[in-house]
Amino acid sequence: MDPARALALLWRIEQEPTRPSRGPRQGLTVDRIVRTAISIADAEGLGALSMRKVAEPLGVSAMSLYTYVPGRAELVNCMLDDVLGEAPSLRDADGWRAALERYARGGMDIARRHPWVPPLVSSRMLMGPNETAMWDGVLGALAGVGLDEREMLCVVHLVNGYVRGAAQQSADADHDVRRAGLSYDEWYEKTGPLLERMISAERFPDLTKVWRAGVFEEPGEGLGSDGGFEYGLQRVLDGIEERIARRAAERPAP
Amino acid sequence: MDPARALALLWRIEQEPTRPSRGPRQGLTVDRIVRTAISIADAEGLGALSMRKVAEPLGVSAMSLYTYVPGRAELVNCMLDDVLGEAPSLRDADGWRAALERYARGGMDIARRHPWVPPLVSSRMLMGPNETAMWDGVLGALAGVGLDEREMLCVVHLVNGYVRGAAQQSADADHDVRRAGLSYDEWYEKTGPLLERMISAERFPDLTKVWRAGVFEEPGEGLGSDGGFEYGLQRVLDGIEERIARRAAERPAP
DNA sequence: GTAAACTCTTTACAGCGTACGGAAACTCAT
DNA sequence: ATGAGTTTCCGTACGCTGTAAAGAGTTTAC
Numbered sequence: 001m002d003p004a005r006a007l008a009l010l011w012r013i014e015q016e017p018t019r020p021s022r023g024p025r026q027g028l029t030v031d032r033i034v035r036t037a038i039s040i041a042d043a044e045g046l047g048a049l050s051m052r053k054v055a056e057p058l059g060v061s062a063m064s065l066y067t068y069v070p071g072r073a074e075l076v077n078c079m080l081d082d083v084l085g086e087a088p089s090l091r092d093a094d095g096w097r098a099a100l101e102r103y104a105r106g107g108m109d110i111a112r113r114h115p116w117v118p119p120l121v122s123s124r125m126l127m128g129p130n131e132t133a134m135w136d137g138v139l140g141a142l143a144g145v146g147l148d149e150r151e152m153l154c155v156v157h158l159v160n161g162y163v164r165g166a167a168q169q170s171a172d173a174d175h176d177v178r179r180a181g182l183s184y185d186e187w188y189e190k191t192g193p194l195l196e197r198m199i200s201a202e203r204f205p206d207l208t209k210v211w212r213a214g215v216f217e218e219p220g221e222g223l224g225s226d227g228g229f230e231y232g233l234q235r236v237l238d239g240i241e242e243r244i245a246r247r248a249a250e251r252p253a254p
Numbered sequence: 255m256d257p258a259r260a261l262a263l264l265w266r267i268e269q270e271p272t273r274p275s276r277g278p279r280q281g282l283t284v285d286r287i288v289r290t291a292i293s294i295a296d297a298e299g300l301g302a303l304s305m306r307k308v309a310e311p312l313g314v315s316a317m318s319l320y321t322y323v324p325g326r327a328e329l330v331n332c333m334l335d336d337v338l339g340e341a342p343s344l345r346d347a348d349g350w351r352a353a354l355e356r357y358a359r360g361g362m363d364i365a366r367r368h369p370w371v372p373p374l375v376s377s378r379m380l381m382g383p384n385e386t387a388m389w390d391g392v393l394g395a396l397a398g399v400g401l402d403e404r405e406m407l408c409v410v411h412l413v414n415g416y417v418r419g420a421a422q423q424s425a426d427a428d429h430d431v432r433r434a435g436l437s438y439d440e441w442y443e444k445t446g447p448l449l450e451r452m453i454s455a456e457r458f459p460d461l462t463k464v465w466r467a468g469v470f471e472e473p474g475e476g477l478g479s480d481g482g483f484e485y486g487l488q489r490v491l492d493g494i495e496e497r498i499a500r501r502a503a504e505r506p507a508p
Numbered sequence: 509g510t511a512a513a514c515t516c517t518t519t520a521c522a523g524c525g526t527a528c529g530g531a532a533a534c535t536c537a538t
Numbered sequence: 539a540t541g542a543g544t545t546t547c548c549g550t551a552c553g554c555t556g557t558a559a560a561g562a563g564t565t566t567a568c
Contacts, residue, residue, distance in 0.1 A: 023514025158486035161419030206394035232412035239489030277545025
C-alpha cells in the first residue's frame with residue numbers, strides 16, 4: 001500500500017499533474033463506490049465485503065474498481081473517513097464537558113449505525129478530511145481549559161479509547177449469537193447446563209454472587225439499555241474534571 | 255457454530271459419554287494445536303492464521319485438525335482463553351484501586367504480547383475457564399466497596415472498555431506503517447508534503463496548534479512511552495473513586 | 509485516419525475454510 | 539488369529555477471496 005496514494009485518495013486529490021484527456025470517461029465515482037461498500041458492510045459486516053460484491057450492484061466487474069481505488073485496504077480507509085463525517089459538530093457546545101459528551105455519544109452513534117467502524121478508528125497514520133475535522137473539533141473543545149497540548153492529547157486518547165472499547169463490547173455481545181443463528185433463549189438453552197456445571201459457587205464465588213443478583217440476565221446486561229456506556233462515560237468525564245480542577249489549582253491566577 | 259460444543263471445547267470436556275476406545279490414538283492434543291496457533295498469530299497476526307499454517311509445523315494435514323477442533327472460530331476461542339490465563343492474580347492486592355490497576359495493566363501486557371487479542375475479548379457469550387477466573391477476580395476486588403452488583407458490572411465494563419480501546423489504539427499506530435514496509439521516517443517523507451498541504455492552519459486551527467507543539471512527533475505520540483495509557487487509567491480510576499466516595503456518603507454508617 | 513491513452517473485462521493464480529470420501533491404524537469380539 | 543467396528547488422518551474438491559496480466563473497446567489528439 002502506497003501511503004501517498006492512499007492519502008491522496010482520502011482527500012480526493014488527483015496525484016497526476018494533468019487529468020487524463022484521452023480515453024473514455026469514467027462511469028463511476030469514488031464516492032459511489034465508497035457508499036455502496038458502506039451499505040454492504042453495514043448489512044453484512046466488513047468481513048463479508050468483497051470487491052466482487054461491491055462491483056455487482058454498480059453493474060461493473062470487480063476489476064473495474066481498481067481504476068478508482070488501488071485496492072481493498074484503501075477502499076476501507078475511504079469508507080471509514082466517510083462515515084466519520086456523521087460525527088456531530090462540537091462548535092456550539094456549552095463547555096468542555098458537554099462537548100466531550102457529545103463527542104463520545106456521536107462516536108457511539110456512528111458505531112451503532114456502522115458496527116464495522118470501531119475496530120478501524122484511530123490508526124492515525126492515514127487521516128482523511130472528516131477524521132481530521134473530528135480531531136480539530138475535539139481539540140478545540142479542550143483548548144483553554146488549562147491543559148497543555150500533551151495532556152489534551154491524552155484526554156482525547158482516553159475518550160477515544162473508552163468509546164471504542166465500549167462500542168465494540170456492545171457489538172460483540174450479539175456477534176456470536178447471530179453467527180449461530182439462534183435467539184438468546186435458544187443460546188442459553190444450549191449452553192446453560194454446561195455453564196452451570198462449570199461455573200460453581202466454590203470455584204468462582206464472587207462471580208456467582210453477581211450472577212445470582214440477576215444483572216447478567218438481559219442482553220444489555222442490566223447496565224441500562226446502553227450497556228453501561230453512559231455510566232462509564234460519566235466516570236471518565238469525572239476523572240478528567242478532577243484533573244482539570246487540580247491543574248487549575250496548581251497554577252492559580254494567571 | 256454449535257455453542258454447546260464450543261463451550262465444551264473451551265472447558266476441555268469430552269461431550270460424548272465415553273471416550274473412544276477403538277481406533278488409533280490421537281497424536282496431537284488440543285493444547286498443542288492452540289499453542290501453535292497462538293505463536294503463529296503472535297508472529298504474523300490473526301489474519302495470517304490459517305488451518306494449513308497451523309497444521310504444517312505440527313506435521314499433519316490441515317484436515318486432521320478438524321478431529322480436534324470443530325473449526326477455525328472455535329480454535330480462536332481457545333486461543334483467546336489460553337492467553338487470558340496470563341492475567342495476574344488480584345488476590346493479594348491492596349484495595350480495589352490497586353487491584354483495578356493491576357487488572358488493567360495485566361490486560362495491557364497481554365495485549366502487548368498478543369496484539370490480536372484486543373479485538374476479541376469480552377464477547378462474553380462463550381467464556382472459558384481463564385476468562386471466567388478473570389471476571390471472578392475483578393468482581394472479587396470490587397466486592398465490599400459499597401457498589402451494588404449492577405454498578406460493579408458497569409465499573410468492570412468501563413475498565414475493560416478502556417483497556418481494550420487503548421490497547422488497540424497503540425497496536426494500530428504501527429499497523430499501517432508495517433504493512434507498507436516502511437520506517438516512520440520514510441512514511442512521513444512520503445505523506446508529509448501532502449498532509450501539510452491539506453491540514454492548513456486556517457481550516458483546522460486547533461489541530462494545527464497541537465501539531466505545532468510537537469506532541470504528535472514520536473510513535474508514542476508524546477504521551478509518554480505507554481501512549482498515554484497510564485494517564486488515562488488514572489483518570490478512569492479517579493472517576494470510579496469519586497463515585498465510590500459519593501456512594502459511601504449517601505449511605506453513611508451501616 | 510491513425511496512434512495514443514484510458515476504461516473496463518476476461519482470465520488466471522494462489523490462498524482461504526471446510527465438506528466429502530477413502531485409506532490406514534487400532535481395539536474388540538469371536 | 540481373524541474379521542468387524544471404530545476412529546484418525548489425508549487427498550481432493552468447491553466456492554470464495556484479492557488482484558496481476560493481458561486483451562477488448564472507446565475516446566481524444568495529432
